[in-house]
Amino acid sequence: MSEFLDKAAEKYHPGLSVDCVIFGFHENELKVLLLKMKHTSKWALPGGFVEKNEHIDLAAIRVLENRTGLKDIFLKQFYTFGDPDRHDHEMDLELFKQSGRDPVKDHWFLQRFITMGYYALIEFSKASPRPDDISDACEWKSVDELPDMILDHREIADKALDTLRFQINYQPIGHKLLPVKFTMPELQRLYETILGKELDRRNFQRKMLAYGILKDLGERRKGGAHKAPYLYSFDVKKYNAALKIGLKGSW
Amino acid sequence: MSEFLDKAAEKYHPGLSVDCVIFGFHENELKVLLLKMKHTSKWALPGGFVEKNEHIDLAAIRVLENRTGLKDIFLKQFYTFGDPDRHDHEMDLELFKQSGRDPVKDHWFLQRFITMGYYALIEFSKASPRPDDISDACEWKSVDELPDMILDHREIADKALDTLRFQINYQPIGHKLLPVKFTMPELQRLYETILGKELDRRNFQRKMLAYGILKDLGERRKGGAHKAPYLYSFDVKKYNAALKIGLKGSW
DNA sequence: ACAAAAGTGTTAGGCTTACACCCATGC
DNA sequence: GCATGGGTGTAAGCCTAACACTTTTGT
Numbered sequence: 038m039s040e041f042l043d044k045a046a047e048k049y050h051p052g053l054s055v056d057c058v059i060f061g062f063h064e065n066e067l068k069v070l071l072l073k074m075k076h077t078s079k080w081a082l083p084g085g086f087v088e089k090n091e092h093i094d095l096a097a098i099r100v101l102e103n104r105t106g107l108k109d110i111f112l113k114q115f116y117t118f119g120d121p122d123r124h125d126h127e128m129d130l131e132l133f134k135q136s137g138r139d140p141v142k143d144h145w146f147l148q149r150f151i152t153m154g155y156y157a158l159i160e161f162s163k164a165s166p167r168p169d170d171i172s173d174a175c176e177w178k179s180v181d182e183l184p185d186m187i188l189d190h191r192e193i194a195d196k197a198l199d200t201l202r203f204q205i206n207y208q209p210i211g212h213k214l215l216p217v218k219f220t221m222p223e224l225q226r227l228y229e230t231i232l233g234k235e236l237d238r239r240n241f242q243r244k245m246l247a248y249g250i251l252k253d254l255g256e257r258r259k260g261g262a263h264k265a266p267y268l269y270s271f272d273v274k275k276y277n278a279a280l281k282i283g284l285k286g287s288w
Numbered sequence: 289m290s291e292f293l294d295k296a297a298e299k300y301h302p303g304l305s306v307d308c309v310i311f312g313f314h315e316n317e318l319k320v321l322l323l324k325m326k327h328t329s330k331w332a333l334p335g336g337f338v339e340k341n342e343h344i345d346l347a348a349i350r351v352l353e354n355r356t357g358l359k360d361i362f363l364k365q366f367y368t369f370g371d372p373d374r375h376d377h378e379m380d381l382e383l384f385k386q387s388g389r390d391p392v393k394d395h396w397f398l399q400r401f402i403t404m405g406y407y408a409l410i411e412f413s414k415a416s417p418r419p420d421d422i423s424d425a426c427e428w429k430s431v432d433e434l435p436d437m438i439l440d441h442r443e444i445a446d447k448a449l450d451t452l453r454f455q456i457n458y459q460p461i462g463h464k465l466l467p468v469k470f471t472m473p474e475l476q477r478l479y480e481t482i483l484g485k486e487l488d489r490r491n492f493q494r495k496m497l498a499y500g501i502l503k504d505l506g507e508r509r510k511g512g513a514h515k516a517p518y519l520y521s522f523d524v525k526k527y528n529a530a531l532k533i534g535l536k537g538s539w
Numbered sequence: 540a541c542a543a544a545a546g547t548g549t550t551a552g553g554c555t556t557a558c559a560c561c562c563a564t565g566c
Numbered sequence: 567g568c569a570t571g572g573g574t575g576t577a578a579g580c581c582t583a584a585c586a587c588t589t590t591t592g593t
Contacts, residue, residue: 051302053402090400093370117368117404119344149341151304153368203458222545239547240583247581263544264590286581287536473572490574491556498554514571515563537554 041170042136046145049086054152055097056084056190057112058197059105061161062214065223066179067230068161069194070104072172074187076135081172082190084152097155104175106165111213112157115200116193119151123189132171156197158213180230202231206284212271220258220266221245232288248284250276292421293387297396300337305403306348307335307441308363309448310356312412313465316474317430318481319412320445321355323423325438327386332423333441335403348406355426357416362464363408366451367444370402374440383422407448409464431481453482457535463522471509471517472496483539499535501527 059070071080083104087096094114101110129147133140140147166175178184180198183191201210210231211224225241245251252272257265310321322331334355338347345365352361380398384391391398417426429435431449434442452461461482462475476492496502503523508516 050400050402053304087370087402090372092372093368093402114368117344117365119338119404121341121343149301151301151338151344153370207454220545237583237585238545239585242546244582261544262592263542264546266545285538471572488556488558489572490558493573495555512571513565514569515573517572 042133042138042144042146045086048088049145050089050091051145052148052150053087054084054150055087055093055100056082056152056154056193057097057100057104058082058154058156058194059101059164060156060158060197060201060214061164061177062227062230063161063177065226065230066181067227068177068179069183070164070166071176071178071184071186072104072168073174073176075171075173076131077187078185079187080178080184080190081187082193083169083175093153094155097153097157101157103169104166105159106167107159107163110157110159111209112155113200113208114153114155116196117151117153118189118193120189121149123152124150125188128187152193154193154197156201158208158210160214160216162216198231202233205231205288206286207280209271209276209280212273212276217270218254218256218268219270220268222266224269228288234288236288244286248275248279250279293384293389293395293397296337299339300396301340301342302396303399303401304338305335305401306338306344306351307333307403307405307444308348308351308355309333309405309407309445310352310415311407311409311448311452311465312415312428313478313481314412314428316477316481317432318478319428319430320434321415321417322427322429322435322437323355323419324425324427326422326424327382328438329436330438331429331435331441332438333444334420334426344404345406348404348408352408354420355417356410357418358410358414361408361410362460363406364451364459365404365406367447368402368404369440369444371440372400374403375401376439379438403444405444405448407452409459409461411465411467413467449482453484456482456539457537458531460522460527460531463524463527469505469507469519469521471519473517475520479539485539487539495537499530501530 061068061070070083072083073080083100085096085100087093097112097114098110101112102108130140161177166177168175183194186194201208205228211227214227215223221242224245225236225238228241229236250272251269254268254270256268258268259265312319312321321334323334324331334351336347336351338344348363348365349361352363353359381391412428417428419426431445434445437445452459456479462478465478466474472493475496476487476489479492480487501523502520505519505521507519509519510516
């Protein structure tokens, strides 16, 4: 950490960061990957800084890969947060203390920061969450029960979810968040958690099939209680074509 | 300009700017306010820098007010452009030359810049466009015939229009772009230019009236050729309430 | 057998689409 | 009067919303 503070000023673009809202879907819940900050009870979005000559999207990809161990992650920039009061001077000083140094006036790290929000959609089971230098845990938290978060990270997470909801007919939500094979009820739960409301089972199924973006695999998911549901997978070509003009219909 | 370059480094946040896509509606065309750069034939979006302790939204508002003479402008941040290659070193050096100084290595102005795009909706007739220090003209250009623009400004303008189109059912497009009193055909032309396609006159009218967001003023617009159309104005309260959940319907 | 989950079907009503007809105005 | 733009109306078809019935599976 101490070394990082020394080199940061020459390596990174000043006063600029990226924060990632990483969505995953597990046990019928939409979840976000959060880091628990060392020495506090607060949580944070995975984030990082932008190198001086680096594309901002790449900075986000770096963060994503480091926290999840995944490559080729689907991500979208959704908003830039630039309130001058969004830093927490107390916290900054605390971090300096922990690194065993005195806070230097006008240090790169102590200035005002503007952060660019990205959201990512990943397949839950494939990720291997790992904490970074300043955190001691990395966990999935349900969007319905987000813990206390540092700075404006709660606002960032909320805005990401709003954006996801707004773009639901234009982004490959299902394809990126679900495993290759999935059942219709699973897809429905996903839509329900994103939209935050219940949908009619039968109408949902008819509508989804009408889009023509699903392939019926003919198999059934065995093992569960009750009647075994069919397995589907996305016809990626048709799915993407349909998303371009937007899936029709209001939810 | 020379003085600006001297003071910029201490006044402004490094490597960060805002660019505004200002939309206006006039003579049945959707237009964007552009600046013609001095000593070149290229055009640019009105833009500016972010002061060290200024909210990024305020920086955009400053730009807007300076270029249009208007206050209380409707504006939305829509995307941040962070390609490291988005600067134009040639142009930077030219600006230095024109200010009568030698380009200093590592000067504030010569570093890589990240820009935050905002779009604004204003009532055409109320604006008083005026150029800034580095431009010698300020004109409205139709979105259908945008001239050559510097850097990635064309991309920024296009993305703004895409966003506007995407959000058409959720933003007070009509209320902000049209004068207080307007006719149904005028409102339709506005929708048509934003959407980039023709709409059926009769269906448009029925749908708009069904929303219940218009007040029929009972008057007619006299003077024009042909039958005099009725004048309407927005019922702002109902309009805003309707926008919150989104105007229903696909265009 | 029973509860719970999943597959399939039906119908009324609303919205979209595609039209036809009449009115007003300037040339 | 005629071309053009504007106001009003109607019918077919599609989509949505609401709801009933049957099938499968573990207990």
